[in-house]
Amino acid sequence: MKVTVEEDKCCAAGTCVMIAPEVFDQREEDGIVILLEAAPSEDQHEAVRECVNVCPAGAIHVSEDA
Amino acid sequence: MSIPADVLVVGASAAGLSTAEALRRKGFQGDVTVLGAESHQPYDRPPLSKQVLSGVWEPGRAFLREPAALSSLDAEFVLGDAAVSLDAEARTVHTASGRVLRADAIVVATGLRPRTFAGQEDLAGVHVLRTLDDASALRTELLTASRVVVVGDGVLGTEIAATARTMGLPVTLAGPQPAPLESQFGPMVAQRLAALHTDRGVDLRLGGAVTGLGERNGHVTGVHLATGEVLPADLVVVAFGSAPATDWLTGSGLKVDNGVVCDSSCRAADGIYAVGDVARWHHAGLGTLLRLENRTNATEQALHVAAAILGESPPYTPVPYFWTDQFDVKIQVYGVLSADAEVTVVEGDMDQGRFVALYRRNGTTTGVLGWRMPKQTRLRRQEVVDAFQKSRNRV
Numbered sequence: 001m002k003v004t005v006e007e008d009k010c011c012a013a014g015t016c017v018m019i020a021p022e023v024f025d026q027r028e029e030d031g032i033v034i035l036l037e038a039a040p041s042e043d044q045h046e047a048v049r050e051c052v053n054v055c056p057a058g059a060i061h062v063s064e065d066a
Numbered sequence: 067m068s069i070p071a072d073v074l075v076v077g078a079s080a081a082g083l084s085t086a087e088a089l090r091r092k093g094f095q096g097d098v099t100v101l102g103a104e105s106h107q108p109y110d111r112p113p114l115s116k117q118v119l120s121g122v123w124e125p126g127r128a129f130l131r132e133p134a135a136l137s138s139l140d141a142e143f144v145l146g147d148a149a150v151s152l153d154a155e156a157r158t159v160h161t162a163s164g165r166v167l168r169a170d171a172i173v174v175a176t177g178l179r180p181r182t183f184a185g186q187e188d189l190a191g192v193h194v195l196r197t198l199d200d201a202s203a204l205r206t207e208l209l210t211a212s213r214v215v216v217v218g219d220g221v222l223g224t225e226i227a228a229t230a231r232t233m234g235l236p237v238t239l240a241g242p243q244p245a246p247l248e249s250q251f252g253p254m255v256a257q258r259l260a261a262l263h264t265d266r267g268v269d270l271r272l273g274g275a276v277t278g279l280g281e282r283n284g285h286v287t288g289v290h291l292a293t294g295e296v297l298p299a300d301l302v303v304v305a306f307g308s309a310p311a312t313d314w315l316t317g318s319g320l321k322v323d324n325g326v327v328c329d330s331s332c333r334a335a336d337g338i339y340a341v342g343d344v345a346r347w348h349h350a351g352l353g354t355l356l357r358l359e360n361r362t363n364a365t366e367q368a369l370h371v372a373a374a375i376l377g378e379s380p381p382y383t384p385v386p387y388f389w390t391d392q393f394d395v396k397i398q399v400y401g402v403l404s405a406d407a408e409v410t411v412v413e414g415d416m417d418q419g420r421f422v423a424l425y426r427r428n429g430t431t432t433g434v435l436g437w438r439m440p441k442q443t444r445l446r447r448q449e450v451v452d453a454f455q456k457s458r459n460r461v
Contacts, residue, residue, distance in 0.1 A: 031440020
């Protein structure tokens, strides 16, 4: 799985950080997403898929076959 | 309860799309159909009043998913065709073009319709902002407008005023509250928001009722206030609230009362569910019916509706969340604020333009508001969880 984020779409809600804190964080100054792990381990995949679905800005994408 | 063979989602915006995605993620293999009144693929609404209206984004940038992600969902999207009636007993939906769609489970996700002045649709120069097409039409006229009045002192009205002002237009904001969003934010923070708008050149004409629109030769000329004053304008944006889009449910057999009334797991009747802005469900943590008009509710509730369709019945007890972007300020709210709450700044400094405030009523923290401090605000979310999830029945 390969994860990408679009910083200019991110609305800094932090939803992804609450669901998958090992994969995502937020910048201190403006709350924009920080991708900690672009190729997360398998035990994180389901949480990352949930992040893609619930991100309130549609700013997270995954490529499953990467 | 048996698992349905097929699911029809009526509404192709964030809530409808998320319901379809959540069904697939949970392993549902039956047919999924998503019916949308608009011809666009699912798009995001929060950017409409900001990035799309200002032109920073092309309209297509608001689409929620890339084409590959949509096709891998293996759902049939029937777009540009509005639902016109539902038979809840027969689980059948009729559409404007004459289609008849039936499914074992139907999800109502038709969202909101903006409130308007009587007759405003016949008047040139008057706009609402709900859809992508609304945003494009409003942007086109903003580019040539000379004086804008925004009617509405809530989230949408203040965002549109900020965007139009950023585009360099003279903007007046009118509405009944003493300061923008005061009924939610309370006077202290609402005054801070008023100051932000005034500093950036928005002319605030608040604290009095707006009675109607002025007109000459079919074109709007201004906005009438209860004081008798007229605010001249060649472009007026009406943003004073919305109503659930439930007119098509007349005669459906569903209970409709300020939204589709649902139980604690968002079920409206056997095999019928509601999600997003249109759903008024029993919040088991608060012990009351609740309807939320915000973006994160659309997706969060969708997960619960998908679970309910698949035979789980998790009570949906969210902590409400919304945000608004105005000029360079992001305001975020967890929980529920109220004008009479005791407000305490716990991080940052209001005068410095970055702060987090807790809202307390009767000794309980019911809300957190952050002003340009997103991460710090989220880290305070836990302080309001107890007020919403005392039943502790979360999935």
